[in-house]
Amino acid sequence: xxxxxxxxxxxxxxxxxxxxxxxxxxxxxxxxxxxxxxxxxxxxxxxxxxxxxxxxxxxxxxxxxxxxxxxxxxxxxxxxxxxxxxxxxxxxxxxxxxxxxxxxxx
Amino acid sequence: xxxxxxxxxxxxxxxxxxxxxxxxxxxxxxxxxxxxxxxxxxxxxxxxxxxxxxxxxxxxxxxxxxxxxxxxxxxxxxxxxxxxxxxxxxxxxxxxxxxxxxxxxxxxxxxxxxxxxxxxxxxxx
Numbered sequence: 001x002x003x004x005x006x007x008x009x010x011x012x013x014x015x016x017x018x019x020x021x022x023x024x025x026x027x028x029x030x031x032x033x034x035x036x037x038x039x040x041x042x043x044x045x046x047x048x049x050x051x052x053x054x055x056x057x058x059x060x061x062x063x064x065x066x067x068x069x070x071x072x073x074x075x076x077x078x079x080x081x082x083x084x085x086x087x088x089x090x091x092x093x094x095x096x097x098x099x100x101x102x103x104x105x106x
Numbered sequence: 107x108x109x110x111x112x113x114x115x116x117x118x119x120x121x122x123x124x125x126x127x128x129x130x131x132x133x134x135x136x137x138x139x140x141x142x143x144x145x146x147x148x149x150x151x152x153x154x155x156x157x158x159x160x161x162x163x164x165x166x167x168x169x170x171x172x173x174x175x176x177x178x179x180x181x182x183x184x185x186x187x188x189x190x191x192x193x194x195x196x197x198x199x200x201x202x203x204x205x206x207x208x209x210x211x212x213x214x215x216x217x218x219x220x221x222x223x224x225x226x227x228x229x230x231x
Contacts, residue, residue, distance in 0.1 A: 044168070
């Protein structure tokens with residue numbers, strides 16, 4: 001109980017923005033997971049592509065900052081996986097991943 | 107002789123004991139060569155992607171994604187003003203994210219909830 005109280009009142013705990021900032025980033029992961037069930041026509045190639053680059057960069061950022069931030073790394077590694085999957089669904093629906101057929105397929 | 111050469115190598119400022127932090131402290135990389143610059147700078151890509159999506163029909167907007175963009179933008183805007191020193195770069199990029207997210211949400215809400223009686227007539231977003 002006292003450990004919980006210590007956490008709740010800590011300078012990086014839930015009463016501070018230092019906690020809710022990284023928590024908000026998990027929102028992207030959750031949104032991506034929810035959107036996995038949607039038809040690929042609803043996926044935005046712009047946004048999903050931007051997310052793939054963004055999370056790749058922030059995985060490296062989380063690794064390189066002092067102190068190393070494993071929670072942020074885990075968050076962006078998860079988001080990278082989800083967004084890459086969504087991007088592949090979008091690309092397949094757009095016809096980018098088809099094999100070349102004798103009839104030209106756009 | 108070989109030992110002292112090995113020692114020199116081992117203790118070199120850019121040698122095997124060096125972490126990237128100490129490298130950056132010795133300024134062998136400029137600010138724009140580091141991920142500390144590129145990662146936050148690329149966050150603008152999310153706002154730019156969202157602005158490009160202003161042209162898309164609201165049916166294609168995702169509520170969960172835009173809520174995540176808006177919430178992230180608002181929370182990190184406050185975060186950047188609370189840390190020391192204040193980070194205006196991070197503040198500006200997250201304000202932009204929140205604005206684009208709010209606009210996309212308003213477009214979708216307007217179509218889903220505020221135009222039900224006018225389905226046949228085109229509605230200005």
